[in-house]
Amino acid sequence: MSKAQPMVELWRGDRLESWHAGHAVIWGEGGAVESWGDAGTIIYPRSSCKMIQALPLVESGAADAAGLTDRQLALSCASHQGAALHVEATGRWLEGLGLGEADLRCGSHEPYDRDERNRLIRAGDAPCQLHNNCSGKHCGFLTATQHMKAGPEYVEVDHPLQRAIRQATEEVTGETVAGYGIDGCSAPNFAMSLAGLARAMQSFAAARDTGDGRQRAMARLRDAMATHPEMVAGEGRACTELMRAMGGRVAIKTGAEAVFVAMLPAQKLGIALKIADGGTRAAEAAVVALLVRLGVLEPSHPMAQKRLPGVQRNWRGIETGGLRLADGFI
């Protein structure tokens, strides 16, 4: 616990108000290039590992058999915000499988998308499982499950799909999984070291579509995310806005409790970071700072500016303080 390194500070007036410590690793072809905090810390990657969880979907041939588009593959790696386009896309996906919303096992929550949230409120409708930020991943799970002719309880840890995900996870991280927890969407989430996650992201970054089956699957998922950023999160969200700002050259993904990963194909680098207290504002600022440092994100881009350390304003637009990077981090 004590090895987390101060990374991001919140200042108000001329005084430090709050601060966030964490861990980060940049992984290259030869191993760790640079790290902060403890690269060996064991974390739950949460939604940041959805592209790993989607590997069996592609590698089994299920994605091709179902005729999935890159847009759907991006959605299978998404924590979307339940906007109309996400709800329509997942609804049609299930229809194509001959399944329905009730076959999902992710549960329901109010969508993060304000337009869709307001539409539901005006109509007096309750959110359904399609609104769950993980419904795209679960559509991918159902597609793979159907292809495997496996049972409907696809989130149980001993289901053939979850066993395949565990195996893929161990292969790409180079580690035996360190147990698992149940995620917000009821799927098992396999624990791993932050270094293992960074190593996996490096494999995704370096994968070529002319390589072996694993490489082709990785490159396809990575490029689907980078070129369909609107499917991976949604308007106003960090993943979508930052991937757009990087022009499809880099894929990034957030996870609950302040995990963030990035895949940089040109540099063949993978990044994984975790803020120890789960503070998303700090994870976003830290990943932006790393992407700027590595030269793939233009610091003057409005979407970078929005999350870079800088000025914070209150409800009346008055400057109150801002985020800063802590001494010793970058």
Added chain:
Amino acid sequence: MSKAQPMVELWRGDRLESWHAGHAVIWGEGGAVESWGDAGTIIYPRSSCKMIQALPLVESGAADAAGLTDRQLALSCASHQGAALHVEATGRWLEGLGLGEADLRCGSHEPYDRDERNRLIRAGDAPCQLHNNCSGKHCGFLTATQHMKAGPEYVEVDHPLQRAIRQATEEVTGETVAGYGIDGCSAPNFAMSLAGLARAMQSFAAARDTGDGRQRAMARLRDAMATHPEMVAGEGRACTELMRAMGGRVAIKTGAEAVFVAMLPAQKLGIALKIADGGTRAAEAAVVALLVRLGVLEPSHPMAQKRLPGVQRNWRGIETGGLRLADGFI
């Protein structure tokens, strides 16, 4: 920064996922009774000091001249959630002063109260300044300003009201203020040590309505908060639910960036705590643990159970983990 002590952990499965460090002080008649982390750390108390900011309102005679009720005094110390009852009460208060919503200087934000939020969305209405969680405090500010015959820009740091608040702050904390920041509601927020805030809370706790003017004002504000908990926050919120659970015997107040204070009249104790990373979930768990330990909150009460370290469930009601107190804290 390094002296913050681990206080609250989030576990998932059988593994620590995230953790929060912070500072806490219990202050008694003779000084600090017990502390964790660094009692001398300088913090912004944010909304946790609203009862201090309300002292000039009562002590100047403005509250009595305007015929304010205890319900209104509770609202002057509130971070309310903009529910219908809060909007009505602040609207009528301003009307009684011959003022209107445009005289407020707090800005607008979407109310936290779901019913009121949904009503606005259905009606196609925008939130107004009455919905701002600080509008009750600002009504108190306007009442005091009117009584002082001071100018309308009552949130400027050199306005007579803010100078009176600065003086009261220094008297109750026993410290010279360590500068100030601009709060979310545009009012100055004076920095102080956590120990100074705890000391102030002890004065509020020990104040008698038979004492001097300062004591009577403190007792009146404290008791107004404890006996009108619905005005201090709102349904579902920690301050309201926990004060109800303690049956009006203890007053508590949260502040942004994970500050929490408590005033325990029977024990003549004050509590102040700050989670270093600003994580509200940890501040709530920590204050509940302290109130239980001091014997004023029944740990089996549903409102305590809701925030005590324990089980956390996901969207489908499946147990995923829970909060725990860190070793060495309580």
